[in-house]
Amino acid sequence: MTEQMNTQDLLSIEDLSIVYEVDGETTYAVNNLNISLKRGETLGLIGETGAGKTTTALGIMGLVPNPPGRIVNGKVIFDGEDLLQLPKEKMRSVRGNRISMIFQDPMTSLNPVMTVGEQIAEVIQIHEGVSKQSSFQKAKEMLEMVGIPAARSGDYPHQFSGGMKQRVVIAISLACNPDLLIADEPTTALDVTIQAQVLDLMKDLKTRYNTAMLLITHDLGVVAQVCDKVAIMYAGEVVESGDIRDVYENTKHPYTKGLFGSIPDLDLTVGRLKPIKGMMPDPTDPPSGCKFHPRCPDATAMCSLSEPEPVLTESGHTARCFMLQAMAEPLAAQKPLTELNRVQG
Amino acid sequence: MHRFILKRLLLLIPVLLGVSLLVFAIMSFTPGDPAQLILGENAPAEAVAELREEMGLNDPFVLRYAHFVGNAVTGDLGQSYTSGRDVFDEIFSRFPNTLILAALGVLIAVVIGIPIGIISATRQYSMIDSGSMIFALLGVSMPNFWLGLMMILLFAVNLGWVPSGGYSSWSSLIMPAITLGTGSAAIITRMTRSSMLEVIRQDYIRTARAKGVAENVVINRHALKNALIPVITVIGLQFGMLLGGAVLTETVFSWPGVGRMMVDAIRQKDTPTVLGAVVFLATTFSLVNLFVDLLYGFVDPRIKSQYA
Numbered sequence: 001m002t003e004q005m006n007t008q009d010l011l012s013i014e015d016l017s018i019v020y021e022v023d024g025e026t027t028y029a030v031n032n033l034n035i036s037l038k039r040g041e042t043l044g045l046i047g048e049t050g051a052g053k054t055t056t057a058l059g060i061m062g063l064v065p066n067p068p069g070r071i072v073n074g075k076v077i078f079d080g081e082d083l084l085q086l087p088k089e090k091m092r093s094v095r096g097n098r099i100s101m102i103f104q105d106p107m108t109s110l111n112p113v114m115t116v117g118e119q120i121a122e123v124i125q126i127h128e129g130v131s132k133q134s135s136f137q138k139a140k141e142m143l144e145m146v147g148i149p150a151a152r153s154g155d156y157p158h159q160f161s162g163g164m165k166q167r168v169v170i171a172i173s174l175a176c177n178p179d180l181l182i183a184d185e186p187t188t189a190l191d192v193t194i195q196a197q198v199l200d201l202m203k204d205l206k207t208r209y210n211t212a213m214l215l216i217t218h219d220l221g222v223v224a225q226v227c228d229k230v231a232i233m234y235a236g237e238v239v240e241s242g243d244i245r246d247v248y249e250n251t252k253h254p255y256t257k258g259l260f261g262s263i264p265d266l267d268l269t270v271g272r273l274k275p276i277k278g279m280m281p282d283p284t285d286p287p288s289g290c291k292f293h294p295r296c297p298d299a300t301a302m303c304s305l306s307e308p309e310p311v312l313t314e315s316g317h318t319a320r321c322f323m324l325q326a327m328a329e330p331l332a333a334q335k336p337l338t339e340l341n342r343v344q345g
Numbered sequence: 346m347h348r349f350i351l352k353r354l355l356l357l358i359p360v361l362l363g364v365s366l367l368v369f370a371i372m373s374f375t376p377g378d379p380a381q382l383i384l385g386e387n388a389p390a391e392a393v394a395e396l397r398e399e400m401g402l403n404d405p406f407v408l409r410y411a412h413f414v415g416n417a418v419t420g421d422l423g424q425s426y427t428s429g430r431d432v433f434d435e436i437f438s439r440f441p442n443t444l445i446l447a448a449l450g451v452l453i454a455v456v457i458g459i460p461i462g463i464i465s466a467t468r469q470y471s472m473i474d475s476g477s478m479i480f481a482l483l484g485v486s487m488p489n490f491w492l493g494l495m496m497i498l499l500f501a502v503n504l505g506w507v508p509s510g511g512y513s514s515w516s517s518l519i520m521p522a523i524t525l526g527t528g529s530a531a532i533i534t535r536m537t538r539s540s541m542l543e544v545i546r547q548d549y550i551r552t553a554r555a556k557g558v559a560e561n562v563v564i565n566r567h568a569l570k571n572a573l574i575p576v577i578t579v580i581g582l583q584f585g586m587l588l589g590g591a592v593l594t595e596t597v598f599s600w601p602g603v604g605r606m607m608v609d610a611i612r613q614k615d616t617p618t619v620l621g622a623v624v625f626l627a628t629t630f631s632l633v634n635l636f637v638d639l640l641y642g643f644v645d646p647r648i649k650s651q652y653a
Contacts, residue, residue: 095554100555105548111552111571
């Protein structure tokens with residue numbers, strides 16, 4: 001791989017906005033979101049439930065349920081092509097092939113009336129145009145690769161445990177050797193010991209095939225384990241993003257600080273956890289100005305009036321907060337993160 | 346699997362005992378004297394009394410019922426009071442007529458109901474959906490004997506396209522089968538639609554789409570098989586009901602089936618025929634249900650593993 005290719009973004013989301021419209025009420029799920037990802041890189045997308053993480057993922061996949069969902073603006077540029085402009089048929093050939101997705105709940109994401117072998121073989125048949133027989137052969141290899149004996153390919157999902165089902169889902173998603181893997185809380189539904197196994201497996205396979213990964217989670221520990229970069233989402237926006245080490249060590253945004261602050265530290269004897277006060281804003285009626293200001297301990301009068309633009313921190317990542325804006329030069333309005341990465345790189 | 350079938354067949358015994366006891370009691374305790382019926386209105390009282398004694402009608406109820414069950418298990422359902430023919434033979438000579446009508450009715454219902462249900466579900470709230478739901482509502486709420494009568498009026502009496510009743514040629518089948526099928530088609534349409542609507546919102550359908558599966562394959566392969574599970578139950582129930590409950594339709598079209606035979610027998614207080622017909626229909630209904638339960642196993646592997 002040339003240096004040129006390595007620095008080019010594999011995925012770059014620019015100003016993506018997605019809304020859900022139900023009975024005349026609009027839910028602003030994703031608002032002017034910008035993220036980018038290079039080949040082989042892992043980006044952790046962190047946020048509370050309802051922050052718009054899954055909607056973002058579905059937006060990339062072109063699977064936002066419509067109605068009620070609608071992508072109102074933005075671009076999803078994947079390998080130089082805007083996926084949102086692709087005709088349906090072409091998008092189908094991307095899905096499961098070049099971009100694939102692992103869903104949150106393995107218990108419900110496999111078809112109960114098809115054998116796991118069939119379900120893995122299907123994706124191979126669709127995208128690689130091979131015979132039924134050789135697709136089943138490859139399905140068996142995929143099963144072995146995720147640590148399930150090939151002999152079990154004729155079994156149905158209900159005959160597997162949760163962790164094994166998630167392995168099957170991983171086998172399906174990696175069967176066509178995708179460039180980008182979107183993992184939507186892949187370990188949330190699993191118990192802790194299995195979580196570690198599944199994460200290790202994903203990490204291992206990802207490195208082996210140089211797959212880029214967008215890991216959606218609310219588990220900061222998981223992000224620290226696997227990710228190169230991180231983007232923190234709040235109310236449909238990225239509030240802070242950049243290199244994982246930098247964001248963890250030089251946290252700037254009050255929301256991110258709050259997130260980290262709510263992790264209990266076993267070395268300190270404290271009576272209570274420190275939650276972020278308040279609730280996520282109602283997405284049908286987002287607050288004015290900075291979306292976090294109603295909960296922000298450092299909020300000033302300005303925060304409720306206008307929205308802060310992402311700025312580059314002195315350590316080199318970006319955050320959206322007026323406290324930083326006072327110190328640093330704001331990036332040009334609406335400037336995609338792609339630009340920013342070049343500055344960083 | 347074999348144990349499951351055996352268990353279900355054994356369960357038939359109490360069901361049939363219950364059904365036959367109920368019908369036997371109703372027939373015994375309602376007014377009307379079979380002996381008088383056989384000998385005619387003007388028969389002398391002594392002759393009637395003699396026949397009553399001979400038929401065992403003076404025995405206690407329990408003894409008479411035990412006698413009936415004793416004969417029935419050997420396949421002897423007695424003779425019709427009115428025709429004197431063997432009830433068992435009578436039922437089996439008429440059953441094929443009922444079976445072919447019910448089968449055709451269900452076939453019509455399935456061929457119409459399932460595709461329309463699928464289309465309605467995939468285009469929820471569209472014109473097609475609203476239109477087919479209106480027809481389904483009509484089909485469910487319209488009494489089918491009325492539909493039968495209207496069809497006779499139009500196609501047999503006015504247009505003369507098909508015979509109005511009886512079973513003379515295959516064309517006699519058309520109207521009764523459509524009459525029977527309409528109600529079932531409506532029920533199957535609604536069931537398929539609602540089941541499909543539920544299934545296409547499942548996570549595994551999203552997984553299939555995420556794999557790049559074409560939309561028609563998502564519906565016909567991934568969703569349909571899951572959606573069919575409750576629909577199969579309904580089809581089975583409908584088939585069972587058409588076998589036993591086609592009474593009105595058979596009467597309207599003077600169809601020589603078991604249902605009409607039963608209605609005639611009830612009118613004439615022909616106890617052996619009524620009993621035989623009811624026991625027979627209860628058996629077929631149970632067997633159809635057993636068959637449906639077995640069919641689940643082929644559609645849903647989760648159920649199959651429970652049969653073991």
